[in-house]
Amino acid sequence: MATMETTPLHGQADWVLRAYQTHGRPAWAPVVIKLGYTVMHILEGQVVEEPPRSYHIFLFTLGHFLHQASRRQAISTVLLIAGVYGYDICFAGRLERQLVAFCNYPVETALNSGNGFDMIVDVLLAHFPIDEEPSSDVEGVGENGNFGGIPASTDAVKELAVVKYERGGDVREESCIICFEEFDEGVEVTRMPCKHAFHGGCLTRWLERSHACPLCRHAIPASADP
Incomplete structure (x- = not known):
């Protein structure tokens, strides 16, 4: 097979x-x-x-x-x-x-x-739909297609759940869509409130630029800094 x-x-x-x-x-x-x-x-x-x-x-x-x-x-x-x-x-x-x-x-x-x-x-x-679409700061894309997201707050990132990946377990993804690498059995992954999971390091770097989930754009609290 x-x-x-x-x-x-x-x-x-x-x-x-x-x-x-x-x-x-x-x-x-x-x-x-x-x-x-x-x-x-x-x-x-x-x-x-x-x-x-x-x-x-x-x-x-x-x-x-x-x-x-x-x-x-x-x-x-x-x-x-x-x-x-x-x-x-x-x-x-x-x-x-x-x-x-x-x-x-x-x-x-x-x-x-x-x-x-x-x-x-x-x-x-x-x-x-257009009339319900989240604002461009959630989307993380600014003018001319450049990345223009608002970073997530440090406290919100610290509160994200960290779980172990097990095949057939609660984590529905089998790989991290930020780096495209498969999850190893037993590795710790970080999960957003929307339940999408990623490598902790990959997600941290992503959230430094955008407070929205890379998959579904579910937003966590944003940083107050400009």
Whole structure:
């Protein structure tokens, strides 16, 4: 069984991609894509995470993924039917491009073995309508796209929970999306009030520039200093 994972950060959304080799008839070599997503939004000034949506399941054959054009068409169909384009078309476009590139290794492995593969896509969407979107200081982006966030207060950073990472435990992330390194079993990670966890050092450096969570933009108290 071959497994690949990545957790990139793209503004208001992030995702985890996994590919597993499956055994099947070489002549058919099925490719199964399972896509599920969770939406976070603003409700009365608070970030609320909806229950995870059920997986959308799509069945293709390996032939759909041998050429870039047909592979892109298959993935575009998946995102369209799953409704991902309805949240942010720019985000959906980035996800589509990464999925196309991500398939390179599973497709090559499947061709060499004569088997198919399953691909699981878990997406977290931070959906903030324009009239509810947090201010630019929470977003951490100033004019011309430069970083312009407000640092978190020292006291607020000290109060953040520090927990041990265990596979299958309370920490839902498997890697730190600030440095993109996987968490080692038993390592201490720092968790924001929104429950997103990061390497302590990575998060401290982030909060020195912005008091908002790197994933969902949930804000903790800001520093009074300019």
